[in-house]
Amino acid sequence: MKQSFQVDERGYYGDFGGAFIPEMLYPNVEELRSRYLDIMAEPAFQKEFQDLLKDFVGRPTPLFKAERLSAKYKTNIYLKREDLCHTGAHKVNNTIGQILVAKRLGKNKIVAETGAGQHGVATATVCALMGMECIVYMGAIDIERQAPNVARMRMLGAQVVAAQSGSKTLKDATNEAMRHWINNPVDTHYIIGSVVGPHPYPDMVARFQSVISQEMRIQLQEKEGRDYPDYVIACVGGGSNAAGAFYHFLDEPRTQLIAAEAAGKGVNSGHSAATTFLGKPGVLHGSKSLLMQTADGQVIEPYSISAGLDYPGIGPMHANLSYTGRARFFGITDAEALDAAVECSVLEGIIPALETAHALAVFEKLHAKPDEVIVVNLSGRGDKDLSTYQQHLKLND
Amino acid sequence: MNRITKLFAEATEPILNVYATAGYPNLGDTMTVLQALQEGGVDIIEIGMPYSDPVADGETIQQSNQVSLDQGMTVAHLFEQLQAMRQTITVPVLLMGYINPVLQYGVEAFCKKCAEVGIDGVILPDLPMAEYESEFQAIFEQYGLYNIFLITPQTTDARIAQVDAISKGFIYMVSSASTTGAKTGISDIQETYFKRINGMNLKNPRLIGFGISDRASFLKASESSAGAIIGSAFVKLLGQAQDLRGEIVAFVQSIKGKK
Numbered sequence: 001m002k003q004s005f006q007v008d009e010r011g012y013y014g015d016f017g018g019a020f021i022p023e024m025l026y027p028n029v030e031e032l033r034s035r036y037l038d039i040m041a042e043p044a045f046q047k048e049f050q051d052l053l054k055d056f057v058g059r060p061t062p063l064f065k066a067e068r069l070s071a072k073y074k075t076n077i078y079l080k081r082e083d084l085c086h087t088g089a090h091k092v093n094n095t096i097g098q099i100l101v102a103k104r105l106g107k108n109k110i111v112a113e114t115g116a117g118q119h120g121v122a123t124a125t126v127c128a129l130m131g132m133e134c135i136v137y138m139g140a141i142d143i144e145r146q147a148p149n150v151a152r153m154r155m156l157g158a159q160v161v162a163a164q165s166g167s168k169t170l171k172d173a174t175n176e177a178m179r180h181w182i183n184n185p186v187d188t189h190y191i192i193g194s195v196v197g198p199h200p201y202p203d204m205v206a207r208f209q210s211v212i213s214q215e216m217r218i219q220l221q222e223k224e225g226r227d228y229p230d231y232v233i234a235c236v237g238g239g240s241n242a243a244g245a246f247y248h249f250l251d252e253p254r255t256q257l258i259a260a261e262a263a264g265k266g267v268n269s270g271h272s273a274a275t276t277f278l279g280k281p282g283v284l285h286g287s288k289s290l291l292m293q294t295a296d297g298q299v300i301e302p303y304s305i306s307a308g309l310d311y312p313g314i315g316p317m318h319a320n321l322s323y324t325g326r327a328r329f330f331g332i333t334d335a336e337a338l339d340a341a342v343e344c345s346v347l348e349g350i351i352p353a354l355e356t357a358h359a360l361a362v363f364e365k366l367h368a369k370p371d372e373v374i375v376v377n378l379s380g381r382g383d384k385d386l387s388t389y390q391q392h393l394k395l396n397d
Numbered sequence: 398m399n400r401i402t403k404l405f406a407e408a409t410e411p412i413l414n415v416y417a418t419a420g421y422p423n424l425g426d427t428m429t430v431l432q433a434l435q436e437g438g439v440d441i442i443e444i445g446m447p448y449s450d451p452v453a454d455g456e457t458i459q460q461s462n463q464v465s466l467d468q469g470m471t472v473a474h475l476f477e478q479l480q481a482m483r484q485t486i487t488v489p490v491l492l493m494g495y496i497n498p499v500l501q502y503g504v505e506a507f508c509k510k511c512a513e514v515g516i517d518g519v520i521l522p523d524l525p526m527a528e529y530e531s532e533f534q535a536i537f538e539q540y541g542l543y544n545i546f547l548i549t550p551q552t553t554d555a556r557i558a559q560v561d562a563i564s565k566g567f568i569y570m571v572s573s574a575s576t577t578g579a580k581t582g583i584s585d586i587q588e589t590y591f592k593r594i595n596g597m598n599l600k601n602p603r604l605i606g607f608g609i610s611d612r613a614s615f616l617k618a619s620e621s622s623a624g625a626i627i628g629s630a631f632v633k634l635l636g637q638a639q640d641l642r643g644e645i646v647a648f649v650q651s652i653k654g655k656k
Contacts, residue, residue, distance in 0.1 A: 023547040023548060026551075182576050
């Protein structure tokens with residue numbers, strides 16, 4: 001479907017997007033750009049993709065009516081259970097799609113970046129499935145604080161390489177993955193984990209994640225007798241789960257799109273990752289978007305309790321949704337996210353990922369009406385965050 | 398006439414372009430490095446504008462960028478350092494960097510300042526041709542600034558022809574699929590690529606960069622081009638030098654075969 005908030009022919013969402021890449025990457029990105037839509041439209045591709053989503057990932061994921069949360073906030077809250085995807089988060093929807101594209105491009109090696117390790121695990125998983133060599137770049141600091149995911153990737157046969165440059169976190173892991181691709185342009189495909197990077201990545205990743213909102217429409221029709229909610233809420237770091245949750249509602253004026261960004265210790269505390277509040281237009285990792293940066297144009301290292309939202313930029317689609325006012329952005333602090341994680345756990349029996357907890361913290365601020373319908377994208381499960389929860393919630397006392 | 402055009406028109410021997418990160422090894426060293434390069438006999442100087450996320454660069458140049466930034470380098474400060482550059486520097490000078498700091502400085506303000514201090518051209522690896530044509534070319538040309546484009550072994554002939562049509566000064570020929578400083582030396586495969594491009598009868602001369610580190614690789618590259626560019630090998634020297642001026646002069650002389 002053709003939508004006005006979609007990417008245009010030049011790879012832009014309004015003023016944001018494009019492909020700001022060194023010439024060394026041009027042949028790869030251009031090959032991908034010229035072929036991704038045709039590849040994705042092939043019936044054989046679609047069959048393979050849909051079969052894997054069903055039998056390997058476990059889709060469709062349920063749309064669960066959260067009765068006790070609904071009662072508390074006096075409205076109707078549904079949780080889209082992406083946490084039930086194989087590997088524990090929505091990330092795998094994209095890695096399945098991209099590895100099938102990579103195969104059709106004749107690539108036999110995969111490189112990826114990862115922050116918290118969720119995308120790295122999802123990439124290592126599909127590489128094992130397809131028998132492809134897998135190299136994952138991860139910031140040296142993240143490797144230390146996300147040991148279980150590092151172990152998972154290694155058990156799946158992936159090589160995890162520490163990014164030692166810059167701040168040694170997600171931004172630098174992305175730089176290193178891009179450098180790896182520059183140095184290995186012929187046999188390697190780069191699986192970017194979010195709706196960031198040069199065109200066509202933001203659009204391609206959004207399309208692979210759009211299965212989330214596609215299912216929401218069908219499930220809402222069954223449960224509520226209408227195929228749209230009044231609100232869709234998702235957390236945004238780079239923005240892939242939000243892109244998937246928003247995709248089929250972008251041109252549905254009856255649905256308000258709500259994005260939760262990580263405000264860390266407070267939007268203006270100097271320890272935050274709330275890009276739409278603090279960022280200015282700039283270029284990072286191949287696209288023009290909103291970017292946290294100094295007056296001199298140097299990228300600022302963000303902060304969030306959640307490693308998955310700890311990114312100084314945001315996908316160009318979301319920059320445009322923010323700029324045009326199509327989506328409403330909330331800055332959610334670490335403390336608010338932790339409270340929301342506890343609330344979801346004790347009221348619904350679901351321990352959410354810390355990233356997702358930011359989306360769950362929006363209920364408090366939304367003041368939805370009793371007859372309104374809210375869908376929250378429950379993008380991931382909280383197992384990976386247990387050590388953070390233990391530390392901050394004093395669960396060991 | 399732009400100094401770059403004049404240099405290539407009049408050159409009788411291979412052209413040596415050396416890259417140096419601004420504000421490195423110490424913030425105040427920029428002009429010292431430029432003067433020593435010229436004293437040694439360099440033909441073109443490429444000044445690196447430090448950036449926090451230089452994806453086309455390998456470890457050596459990345460680290461020098463970070464050191465310079467940590468010492469307080471900014472685009473504005475670099476222009477201050479270069480304000481009186483043309484009182485002593487006569488060779489062509491390029492600025493190499495990434496697009497984001499230029500966007501934040503303001504494209505027009507940046508070009509204007511370049512013209513004011515005597516910069517002849519810029520190399521912005523993450524500014525692709527299509528974006529340059531639609532948003533930047535008119536401003537660059539208004540201020541007489543050359544934008545130098547890169548080609549690589551994977552660049553198609555059709556695209557090379559496009560690059561040649563839009564280029565002024567010279568084309569930066571990346572010797573292999575790599576980031577800066579990743580590989581050293583010139584292989585037979587690379588020589589074949591150099592000769593293929595040399596046989597295309599492009600209107601612009603080429604300088605070969607990436608993997609050039611000494612006189613042997615400089616001469617080898619120059620057999621099929623107008624000359625070559627040295628970056629990481631020189632930045633390494635800057636990081637270790639005890640006698641900055643003396644070692645720079647000796648390095649350039651050794652490459653140029655002047656001693």
